[in-house]
Structures are given as C-alpha cells and as structure tokens.
Amino acid sequence: MGYTNIKILKFSIAVLFGILTAYYTKIELSYLLISAGITILFFLFSFFRSTRQLYQESYFGISCYVLLFLFGSITYQLKFPENQHNYFSHFITSENDLLSIKLKEELKPNFQKRFIAEVDHIISTKNNVKTAVKGEMLIALPLQPKIEVGQKLIIPALVEPIRSPLNPHQFDYSEYMKFQGIFNQIQLSEDQIIYIKNRETSFMATPRTSLLKSLTSAGFKKEELAVIKALILGDRTSISDKIYSEYASAGAIHILAVSGLHVGMVLLLLNFILKPLQQLKWIKFLITLAGIWAFALLTGFSASVVRASLMFSLIAFGLQINRKVNLINTLFSAFFVLILINPFYVFQVGFQLSFAAVFSIALFQPKFNKLWYPNNKIIRLLYQTITVSICAQIGVLPLSLFYFHQFPGLFLLTNIVILPGLGVLLISGIFVLILSVFGILPKILIDLYSFLIEKLNQYIAWIANQDAFIFREIHLSVPAVIFLFGIILSIFFLLHLRKKKYVFYVFCGIILFQISILFEQYEYASEEIFILNKSGSTLIAEKKSEKLTLYGNKAKDTNWRYFENFKLQEKISNIEFHKLQNFYLLKEKRILLIDSTGLYNFPEFNPDMLVLSNSPKVNLNRVIEVLEPTMIVADASNYPSFIQLWKATCANKKIPFYQTGKKGAFNY
Structure with a gap:
C-alpha cells in the first residue's frame, strides 16, 4: 500500500480538533486571531532556533500543531455572517430594502418550492443605493409560479433566521442548513416577487440545470427518472419517500448520493477512453483531471463528490509520476485541504459517511487481500466486492446507527448485485445523458435504460421488504x-x-x-412533562421511564411523524392516549387547562400553572387574581392576537408567560 505519512494524519487531526473546539466553545474570533499572532511569533522563533541545532527541540513541533489547531478554529469562525464584512444581512436597513438574487439550487419541495439563492446586491429604498454583497439564503415560494434555477429575482428584504425546532428531538433544519453555509431564509408570496429576469438558458451558464431538463424531457417514467437523476447528477429532489426508504432499508442509499464510488467509475471510464494517449502522459493526466472536476461541477459540488474528486486527482497525479499511491495518505491529504477550505464539511453527514467508508476500506481491505487473493478474475471480482462492502460497512456502522438508527442486515446481498452493475448503469447513463443533451437519444435506448433502472428498483424493493433482516430503532449517543x-x-x-x-x-x-x-x-429513565407545540392542537405528554401518556383532543395525534424520533431518543416503548382534561397533577405540580369553554373558577383547585388552549375568551386579569398561578403557558392552538394580549397582561402582572410557538415545547 506504500508508506503511510503519519504527519499528514497528525496535521489533519490538529485542524479537526480546532474546528470542533470552536464549534463547542464558541470562542470569539478576536481571541483566536490574537492567539494565532502570538503562536506565529513563537513558531518563527522556534523555527529559526531549530535551524541552528543538531538535535531538534519539541518547541517547534508544539508550535506547529497549535498553529494548525488555531487555523482550524479561525476558518470555522470566519464562515459565520458576523465575521464576513460583505455578508448581505449587514447591509439590510429595513424590510423595504430590496435584494437581487440568483436561484442557485432547487431543494426537495414540501408544501412550497424551496431554493438556495445567491444574493449579489442590496438596493436601499431610502437613497436608491445599490451595494454589492455576498452570501446565500433559503427561499420558499408557492408551488404555482414557474420559477427555476438560474433565474434572477428582485425581492423584498424580509429576511429572518431559519427557525430552530420547537419540540425536543425534532430534526434541527436550522443546524443542517448552517453547515451548508446558510443562516437566513425568506418566505415569499407570488405577488412579492417584484421583478423576474429571464432565466439564463446557455448551457455553460447552468450546465447541471440544462442536463436535468434534457433528462426530464427525454421520456423516462417518473420513478425511473428520479433514480436516474440521483444516480448520474446527484439530484434527489424527485425521489419519493417510498423509494428513498427502500434504498435506505436495503443498505443502498450510497447509490443515490453521488460520491467516491461514482467518481471512481468516471476515472475508470476516462482511463479506458484515453488509452491511446498512454505515451502522452501529462496530456492524459490533464484531460483526466478536467473530466473528474467537470463531473463534480455537474453534480453540484456536494461535499462527498468534492472530497472524492480531490482524492482521485491526487491518485491520478501519483500514478502520473510513477509513485505508489497510499490511500490513507491521499485520503487525509484531501481531508486536510477540504476542511481548511470549508470547515463545515466536518459536520455534514454525507462527508462523514464517505470519509469513514473510504478510511475503513484503506485499513481493512489489504488484510482481506493478504488472507486470500483469487487468481480467477470472476472469483476475485466477487471476493473483492464482498470484502469492500464489509470494510465500508464496518467504517460507517457507528455513524449509520447514530444518524439513521437502523442496520441493513442484507447489505452484502445488495452490494454483490449492485456494485458490479453500478459501473454499467453509470457509464451507460452518462452516454444516455450526452445523447439527450444533443437531442439524438433513440427510444430504444430510453426503453433499455428504463428497464435496467426499473429492475434495480424492484430488486431494492425486494431486499427492503425482508423486514426480519432490518434492525431498526437503534439509538446511540x-x-x-x-x-x-x-x-x-x-x-x-x-x-x-x-x-x-x-x-x-x-x-x-x-x-x-x-x-x-x-x-x-x-x-432517560426520568419523569418529565412536555407541553408540545403542534399547530392547532393541544398536546400534553407525560413521560415515565419507557412509557409516554399523551393527553390531547384527537387520538390520531399519536401518529404524528414527530413521535417516531421522540420515541427513539427518549427510549419510549409504549404510548397511551387520553382525552384532554381540565385538571392535572403531574410531577407534584397542579395544572389547570383553560380551554374554549372558558371555565376556570374552581376554588378547591389551586393550580401552580395555567395552560391556555383553543383561544378561551377569558379576562386574564381576573383569572390571575382568582387563581394566583406562578406560570402561564399558551400553546399553538391559540389565536396570535389572543397570545399578544395575554403576554402583555402577564408582563403587567409580573407573571412568567411561556409561548410554545416562540420558545418551543415547555417541559419540566
């Protein structure tokens, strides 16, 4: 495998620890810059001192690692808006300002169209000054308007932070988007789009969008088209929840996420095509390099593709200069460069899984090759497919259990069939894509490729339906x-x-x-009470060890999708549902629920806390005088206008007021 350079590994770990320290401690950038300045001086001193000594002292090595640690922390902090002088949010003076944006990428829609947009200018309505700015944001639009990637819009500056989840253990979309470098969003109606510039239609301006459109218009069926777009271009916006779930259960989700496997296939294809240029090594290398990064461009420069492209570029360079390539050296060199360029890669799930898989293959695959190396090519291909699958699964196992809470027991059966066929699917898919771009894709090829993708989907569905071999609801801290x-x-x-x-x-x-x-x-064996935030509903949850008692108006609330993750994280094995009552004694706290009936005058029940539900028409001043509660909670079933009045009343009476719609679920 070649010599492993342990210094590359140490340098990478030093930068990684710097990024993680900045993430968990929130150190101010100014302190980091001062520390880095002092460390640089010490580094220079120790460097010049070391040049005059026969035996090296430890000072130089220590200062080098401290400097890399600080660089990791500084690069992480520099990614935040407050540390970027030209970030667009710094220049917004009022909601009347206008933003000039370009739609960069379309995300999977829910009840709205969602785009990632680049902001290039802010137009002040006060003095009509146009300021050049930078930054990306999330744009949510109605489903109806025909707005596509590549269009330029002028929109009002109704910028707000991406909201954090309002219930415990709910998916934190704000955290997810933060690690994509996006911190703000705008919710727009159709009439708020003031001006739309014609979409840039040239192929070079938006190559990925043009390719996606050519595939869409080629005539593939809906489900097959969704998989083709994901397989070749890494676009998963059209993948249905059913298909995605089946691929995840079968352990084949890596097929839908363009990564090192796909880039490796592209490299093999390029090497095959460029065989006639074997004597012109540097020309072949440059064309190979251009091909790898062109593929990365077409797939949207996702973290896993960028990592793989950089790694395979280093491998191609090593082969070019006739050096034996060490996969671990190459992997950590790519890792070191990438996290310095974008430290947020460290927190992206795809990047973590891709890195863990390749690292595990680099560690364990040579052991399997020493154990047995078949002479027969077919047997060797089958053996290497099995061993590579096992090695990759070893590496991603902890992360898969942590993020997805399941383990596909038939992953070997999936990969034995899928991995050898993936090269055929990818290479033929690229060929189909090229023909579709030039409008010369014959129907027979469409039918043949659709047939292959259909059989792939059917095989994945069959594996996913073997429930006895899928181990679910596993939670790891x-x-x-x-x-x-x-x-x-x-x-x-x-x-x-x-x-x-x-x-x-x-x-x-x-x-x-x-x-x-x-x-x-x-x-998690403790007892807790939650007043959950669900729009239009009142939900009180009482957790006692592994049992959850849910009080609400509708039994179907127990099927709320949110509870799947809540049950897993809190280790709940049983949920019981009871109709809402007005009186509760939970955790030695007396709780009175005042609902739309407006009943509250119960002298014999002296509540510690009031829960206001379904917009009761009560005089809150009088309620407070009669009941003297120590806390008032308003859930998401109330009118916003009522909540504002209650909030003012509580402030006047100096009683704590808690609104679940703003602060999230109330628990104690």
Whole structure:
C-alpha cells in the first residue's frame, strides 16, 4: 500500500480538533486571531532556533500543531455572517430594502418550492443605493409560479433566521442548513416577487440545470427518472419517500448520493477512453483531471463528490509520476485541504459517511487481500466486492446507527448485485445523458435504460421488504459512537501489530461502550412533562421511564411523524392516549387547562400553572387574581392576537408567560 505519512494524519487531526473546539466553545474570533499572532511569533522563533541545532527541540513541533489547531478554529469562525464584512444581512436597513438574487439550487419541495439563492446586491429604498454583497439564503415560494434555477429575482428584504425546532428531538433544519453555509431564509408570496429576469438558458451558464431538463424531457417514467437523476447528477429532489426508504432499508442509499464510488467509475471510464494517449502522459493526466472536476461541477459540488474528486486527482497525479499511491495518505491529504477550505464539511453527514467508508476500506481491505487473493478474475471480482462492502460497512456502522438508527442486515446481498452493475448503469447513463443533451437519444435506448433502472428498483424493493433482516430503532449517543470507533481502530491495530496491549484496548472499548449505553438508559429513565407545540392542537405528554401518556383532543395525534424520533431518543416503548382534561397533577405540580369553554373558577383547585388552549375568551386579569398561578403557558392552538394580549397582561402582572410557538415545547 506504500508508506503511510503519519504527519499528514497528525496535521489533519490538529485542524479537526480546532474546528470542533470552536464549534463547542464558541470562542470569539478576536481571541483566536490574537492567539494565532502570538503562536506565529513563537513558531518563527522556534523555527529559526531549530535551524541552528543538531538535535531538534519539541518547541517547534508544539508550535506547529497549535498553529494548525488555531487555523482550524479561525476558518470555522470566519464562515459565520458576523465575521464576513460583505455578508448581505449587514447591509439590510429595513424590510423595504430590496435584494437581487440568483436561484442557485432547487431543494426537495414540501408544501412550497424551496431554493438556495445567491444574493449579489442590496438596493436601499431610502437613497436608491445599490451595494454589492455576498452570501446565500433559503427561499420558499408557492408551488404555482414557474420559477427555476438560474433565474434572477428582485425581492423584498424580509429576511429572518431559519427557525430552530420547537419540540425536543425534532430534526434541527436550522443546524443542517448552517453547515451548508446558510443562516437566513425568506418566505415569499407570488405577488412579492417584484421583478423576474429571464432565466439564463446557455448551457455553460447552468450546465447541471440544462442536463436535468434534457433528462426530464427525454421520456423516462417518473420513478425511473428520479433514480436516474440521483444516480448520474446527484439530484434527489424527485425521489419519493417510498423509494428513498427502500434504498435506505436495503443498505443502498450510497447509490443515490453521488460520491467516491461514482467518481471512481468516471476515472475508470476516462482511463479506458484515453488509452491511446498512454505515451502522452501529462496530456492524459490533464484531460483526466478536467473530466473528474467537470463531473463534480455537474453534480453540484456536494461535499462527498468534492472530497472524492480531490482524492482521485491526487491518485491520478501519483500514478502520473510513477509513485505508489497510499490511500490513507491521499485520503487525509484531501481531508486536510477540504476542511481548511470549508470547515463545515466536518459536520455534514454525507462527508462523514464517505470519509469513514473510504478510511475503513484503506485499513481493512489489504488484510482481506493478504488472507486470500483469487487468481480467477470472476472469483476475485466477487471476493473483492464482498470484502469492500464489509470494510465500508464496518467504517460507517457507528455513524449509520447514530444518524439513521437502523442496520441493513442484507447489505452484502445488495452490494454483490449492485456494485458490479453500478459501473454499467453509470457509464451507460452518462452516454444516455450526452445523447439527450444533443437531442439524438433513440427510444430504444430510453426503453433499455428504463428497464435496467426499473429492475434495480424492484430488486431494492425486494431486499427492503425482508423486514426480519432490518434492525431498526437503534439509538446511540455521541460517546457510544466514539467508543465504537475506538473498538474498530483497536481491532485493526490488533490485527496489524498483534500485540497484547491492543487486546486490552479492545476490551476497554467494549466495556466503555456498554457503560455509555447503560448510562444513557439511566438518564432517560426520568419523569418529565412536555407541553408540545403542534399547530392547532393541544398536546400534553407525560413521560415515565419507557412509557409516554399523551393527553390531547384527537387520538390520531399519536401518529404524528414527530413521535417516531421522540420515541427513539427518549427510549419510549409504549404510548397511551387520553382525552384532554381540565385538571392535572403531574410531577407534584397542579395544572389547570383553560380551554374554549372558558371555565376556570374552581376554588378547591389551586393550580401552580395555567395552560391556555383553543383561544378561551377569558379576562386574564381576573383569572390571575382568582387563581394566583406562578406560570402561564399558551400553546399553538391559540389565536396570535389572543397570545399578544395575554403576554402583555402577564408582563403587567409580573407573571412568567411561556409561548410554545416562540420558545418551543415547555417541559419540566
């Protein structure tokens, strides 16, 4: 495999720790810059000192790692709007200002069209000054208008932060978008789009959009088209929840996320096409490099594709200069460069899974090759497909359990069929794409390629329907994931170095992993009360260990999609539903629910807390005088105008007021 340069690994870890420290501690950029300035001076001093000494002191190495650590923290902080002087939000003076934007990427729609847009100018309505700015934002539009990627819009500056989730364990979309470098959003109606410039239709201006349109108009069926767009161009906006769920359950979700596997196939295709240029090595290398990055451009420069493109570019360069390529060196070189360019890659799930899979293959695949290397090409292909699948699954196992809470038991059966056929599907798909762009795609090719994709979908659906082999509802905490990775690395070193201490490390990792699981179970065995935030509904949830009692108006609220994740995170095994009542004694707290009937005068029940539900028409001043509560909560079933009046009344009476629609679910 070649010599492993441990320094590249150490440099990468130093930068990574700097990024993670900045994320968890929120250190001010000014402190980091001062620290970096002092460290640079110390680094220069130790460097010049080391040039005059025969034996090196540790000062130079320490200063080097501290500097890389600080660079990691600084690059992370520089990605935030407050640290970018030309970020668009700094120049918005009022909601009457106008933004000039270009729609860059379309996201999967829900009840609205959603786009990522680049902001290039702000137009002040006060003095009619146009200011050049930078930054991206999320745009939500009605489904009806024919607005597409590439169009330029002039819109009002109704910018707001992307909201955090309002219930515990709900998917945090604001955090997800933050790691894409997007912090703000605008919700628009059709009449708020003041001006629309004609979409740029040239192929070079929006190549990915043009390719997607050519595929769409080629005549493929809906489900096959969705998979083709994901397979070739990494566009998953058309993938239905059913198809996505089936691919996830079958352990084939990597097919729909363009990554290293796809880039590797492109490299093989380019090498095959460019064989006649074998004697013109540098020309072949430059064309190969251009082809790899052209594919990355067409797939939207996703984190996994950029990582893979950089890694395969380094591999191609190593082969060009006749150097034996070490996959670990190449992987960490790509990792080091990428996280310095964009530290948010570290927090992107696709990047983590892709890196973990390749790293695991680099570690364990040589062991399998030493164990057995078949001479027969067909047997060798089958054996390597199996072993590569096992190696990749080992690496992504902790992250898969952490993010997706399931393990596909038939992943080998999936990959034995899918991986050898993926090259055919991808290469023929690129050929189909080229023909569709020039409008010369014959129907026989459309039918043939549709047939292949249809059979792929059917095979994936069959694997996904084997429920007995899909292990679901597995929850791991962050410490458990770290300990599981520690066990995997300890097993590798045990196999590689065969020393007794690594047996000890493996057992320590297993014990710590079990302790983390037991501690988590103990932590979630507590009793809690939640007044949840669900639009138009009142939901009170009482959690006692693994049992959840839900009080509400409609039994179907127990099927609220949100509860799937809530049950998993809180380790709930049973949900009971009861109709809402007016009186509760939960966790030794007396709670009175005042609903639309407006009944509250119960002298024998002295509540600690009032819950206002379904917009009761009551005089809150009088209610407070009669009941003397210590806390008032208004849930999401109330009119906004009522909530504003109640909030003012509570402020006047100096009683804490809690609005779930603003602050999220109330729990104690």
